[in-house]
Amino acid sequence: MGSYIPSSEAERREMLEALGMESVRELYKDVPESVLLDRPLNLPEGLSEMEVRAKLEDMAKLNRNYRTILRGAGAYDHYIPSIVRYIPAKEEFLTAYTPYQAEMSQGVLQSIFEYQTMICELTGMDVSNASVYDGASAAAEAAAMCRDRKRSVTLISETVHPDVINTVRTYCYGANAELKVVPAKDGKTDLAALKEMLAADTAGVIFQQPNFFGLFEDAEEIIAAVHEAGAMAVMSCNPIALAVMKTPGELGADVAVGEGQPLGLPLGFGGPYLGFMATTQKHMRRLPGRIVGETVDSRGGRAYVLSLQAREQHIRREKASSNICSNEALCALTAGLYMATMGPDGMAEVARQCMAKAHYLAQKLIEAGCRLEYSGRFFHEFVTRQENCREILGALSDEGILGGLLLPDGESILWCVTEKASKEALDEVADIVKEALA
Amino acid sequence: MKLIFEKSMPGHRSDLLPALDVPAFDLPASMKRAEKPALPELSETEVSRHYTELVQQVHGVNCGFYPLGSCTMKYNPRIDEETAALEGFTHVHPLADERDTAGCRKVLETAKELLCEITGMDDMTFEPAAGAHGEFTGVLLIKQYHKSRGDEARRKIIVPDSAHGTNPATAAMCGFDVVNIASGPDGLVDLDALKAALGPDVAGLMLTNPNTVGLFDSNILEITRLVHEAGGLCYYDGANLNAVMGVVRPGDMGFDCVHLNLHKTFATPHGGGGPGAGAVGCKAFLADFLPRSVTMDGEGRLQVRSFAGNFLVVVKALTYILTLGREGIPEAAENAVLNANYLMEKIKGTFEPAFDRVCMHEFVLTLDKYKKETGVSALDVAKSLIDYGMHPPTMYFPLIVHEALMLEPTETESKATLDEAAEIFRKLYKQGFEDPETMRTAPHHAVIGRPDEVRAARNPILRWKKEE
Structure with missing residues (x-):
């Protein structure tokens, strides 16, 4: 059995003696006897490190690892530079707690301050928080930011990731607030429908750029309509696309959120990921979660602290803007490290390669007999319609390629291409699809 | 020390990607951002040195004693990091087909089985990403339960004044009015105050036991009985489970649902503030309300985030539990x-x-x-x-x-x-x-x-x- 208790039997006895006790069980005298567990836990016996490693390796082997991944839909297989894997594993970064004691945590605080700055740069917004759980919970927190006493209804576009819609629905259900879904038209938010749904009680409108189907929304028109109705615009963004596309800041969005996983985090079967959230100066004090600020210390030097804590649960309790406490700090550090490693040009290069390769594959699939479902401009995801979807995905899988996501109608596939897919691999995909359609 | 931006030098970079091997594609100017983001420009050496400088200004559990109350800063075994970094786990897409993810599902199934035994619960979700997220999920279970019975008059959640701030904040996020009850002079729940607060408008009680002053509330069976008799449910905040795991179980104390902080009790590291994992367990009668990721599957169940939760954190916790085992846990x-x-x-x-x-x-x-x-x-x-x-x-x-x-x-x-x-x-x-x-x-x-x-x-x- 493995154990991480350093004290020897003799030392434990000494400690008990100091307490005037004979058995450690005497320490549990406040626990009513009737509720004490009267049997050993029904757990397997403990394992040595060597055994437990083998056991977990066996479990990992039950999964299938693909050499090429053409599935996105909220989780993206980007190249992770080696240094981005190494640095977050440093023991101090890994094992520290939330930086409540600034004098002992300047390294963590500064890394968050740098991350906040990078998110502001990427989104064009004024203020970022230190992260929330993931992109979906970030959108849900943003919905809450928009609500006030007069405006309580949230609108969300049908073209937002379905998990995000359902998460926002759950948070709204919790808050007894209404959520309405704006229908889609040709794979994009139906602007006419949105205008009809906007009302005096609309608090915020959430849309995604590029949207779930990979298409660019007409963000300018959406935001203009939202603002005309006196509501707030929440733009959920892909952070890689932000390196090249028009930013929420430039477009005048009130809140920018998104899933930070593409910034150096592995797919990891869904987590841990990273929710980023940024807003304008005007709404700074409505932003939930931790925020790091710069100040000076008693010696007059620059220092970083957790700031604006009057918004938070440990001070405000039931009046807090959110209950969030733990966030995704190490993932935020990783994302900051990724952005620093790639630099502005490297980030833009990733975005351009994703776009170019996605368009290359789309063209090859059309030549192979697929039809593009939507005519709109797309980033690195697109939907094709064809027969034999299941056969296509099966044939790709046989060759070690995870194909796109089969959509619920069973006749269309959402593809995603990142910088990791080589031309050779994409040509191979097209050949396999052609054969399956023949 | 300097900020990373203050170390930036134009033209410094790393070469990480091969040249583009397909025709280039660009957005029209009207869709592009006007300026590139002012991210730092650094070589890999400079990036490495910057983060090394930062790490020297951090106190981790590896540096020395860390007796931070209510945070359970125990040692984080390195083997747990290694198992969670296995490519067999890290390189799995969350929407991969079921037959390709048998290993991940086995991890979640095994962790669920072991943690249900440790807590005395019947079912569990790993969707919540942290303790407070687990509280949110757990209190929503309570809300769903009363709603399913048409009992929507229950608008209050009782929270002792000794509770962590997340408890009242959670109850408020779930649409409940918070009733704070004063603790007795002994730091425990004041039974008279509890009785006075209970009624047909109470949805439930949120409690940690041992409580936040580090004491085991010996009236626990009486407390949960009183809440149940009044028609409410009992929520166990698992922040302090490390004191009693393998000794006494929340399920046996009368609690209906619990959240666990895998990043406290089950030794996964805190990462300077996260990621954690807030597993939520419940008794069988609440299991139908547990959240579930519904990607492409329509609405109908609670969902508190995308996909299956902080999966790699669960791998770490499972490694820890399997290492300690039956005797090591108590x-x-x-x-x-x-x-x-x-x-x-x-x-x-x-x-x-x-x-x-x-x-x-x-x-x-x-x-x-x-x-x-x-x-x-x-x-x-x-x-x-x-x-x-x-x-x-x-x-x-x-x-x-x-x-x-x-x-x-x-x-x-x-x-x-x-x-x-x-x-x-x-x-x-x-x-x-x-x-x-x-x-x-x-x-x-x-x-x-x-x-x-x-x-x-x-x-x-x-x-x-x-x-x-």
Whole structure:
């Protein structure tokens, strides 16, 4: 059995003696006897490190690892530079707690301050928080930011990731607030429908750029309509696309959120990921979660602290803007490290390669007999319609390629291409699809 | 030290990607951002050195004693990191087909089975990403339960005044009115106050046991019975499970649902504030309400985030549980309690325990009297500890204790470490009478002196900006 208790039997006895006790069980005298567990836990016996490693390796082997991944839909297989894997594993970064004691945590605080700055740069917004759980919970927190006493209804576009819609629905259900879904038209938010749904009680409108189907929304028109109705615009963004596309800041969005996983985090079967959230100066004090600020210390030097804590649960309790406490700090550090490693040009290069390769594959699939479902401009995801979807995905899988996501109608596939897919691999995909359609 | 942006040099970069091997594609100018983001431009050497400089200004569990009450800063085994970094786990897409993810599902199934046994629950979800996220999920279960019975008059959640701030904040996020009940002079739930608060408008009670002053509430069966008799449900905040795992189970105490902080009790690292994992367990009658990721599957169930949760954190926790096993789990709890009681005993005679009786895995000191005598506050003592290389205890919590310092040594500290820590506390106690000024201006040997928090809040500087 493995154990991480350093004290020897003799030392434990000494400690008990100091307490005037004979058995450690005497320490549990406040626990009513009737509720004490009267049997050993029904757990397997403990394992040595060597055994437990083998056991977990066996479990990992039950999964299938693909050499090429053409599935996105909220989780993206980007190249992770080696240094981005190494640095977050440093023991101090890994094992520290939330930086409540600034004098002992300047390294963590500064890394968050740098991350906040990078998110502001990427989104064009004024203020970022230190992260929330993931992109979906970030959108849900943003919905809450928009609500006030007069405006309580949230609108969300049908073209937002379905998990995000359902998460926002759950948070709204919790808050007894209404959520309405704006229908889609040709794979994009139906602007006419949105205008009809906007009302005096609309608090915020959430849309995604590029949207779930990979298409660019007409963000300018959406935001203009939202603002005309006196509501707030929440733009959920892909952070890689932000390196090249028009930013929420430039477009005048009130809140920018998104899933930070593409910034150096592995797919990891869904987590841990990273929710980023940024807003304008005007709404700074409505932003939930931790925020790091710069100040000076008693010696007059620059220092970083957790700031604006009057918004938070440990001070405000039931009046807090959110209950969030733990966030995704190490993932935020990783994302900051990724952005620093790639630099502005490297980030833009990733975005351009994703776009170019996605368009290359789309063209090859059309030549192979697929039809593009939507005519709109797309980033690195697109939907094709064809027969034999299941056969296509099966044939790709046989060759070690995870194909796109089969959509619920069973006749269309959402593809995603990142910088990791080589031309050779994409040509191979097209050949396999052609054969399956023949 | 310099910010990473202040180290940036135009043209510095790393070559990480091959040249584009397909025709280029660009957005029309109208869709492009006007300027590139001002991200730092650095070579890999410079990036490496920057983060090394940062890491030297962080105190981790690997650096020294970290008795941060209510946070369970136990040692984080490195094997757990290695298993979670296996490519077989990291390179799995969350929407991969079921036949391709048998390993991930086995991890979740096994973790669920073991944690249900440890908590006395029947079912569990790993979707929540942290403790507070778990609370949110758990209280929504309670809301769903009453709604399913058409009992929507239950609009109140009872929370003791000793509770962590997340409890009332959670209840509010779930649309409930919060009823704070005062604790008795013994720090436990005041049964009369509880009885007075209960009624047909109460949805449930949120409670930690052992509670936030480190005491096991011996009336627990009476408490949960009273809540159930009034038609409410009992929510167990698992923040303090480390004291009792394998010894007594929330399910047997009468709780209907629980959240666990895998990043506390089950040894996964805190990462400077996250990621955690907040598994939520429940009794069978609530299982239908548990959240589920519904990607492409339509609405209908609760969902608190995308996909299956912080999966890789669950891998770490499972590795830990399998390592400790049947005997190791209660042994860890017992030693956490032994260490806390031993440290409290060694400190006695100097700083005063708020409740002078056997504690569980943590205890609270009150410096109320000491402050009046010396002018040295709990904050000053905390800051003075930094000069000894010890992370300060939790300060000013719980709110029901004045000038509180809350210490939780955990089971992974040796007797020698505890003896040393007690010696430092004794020294500081004395110093308060002899040289209070040094303590009021501590720390003196940290990388910064005390930061001006008021200035940070009044004049918020929340990002770096390029000098014009």
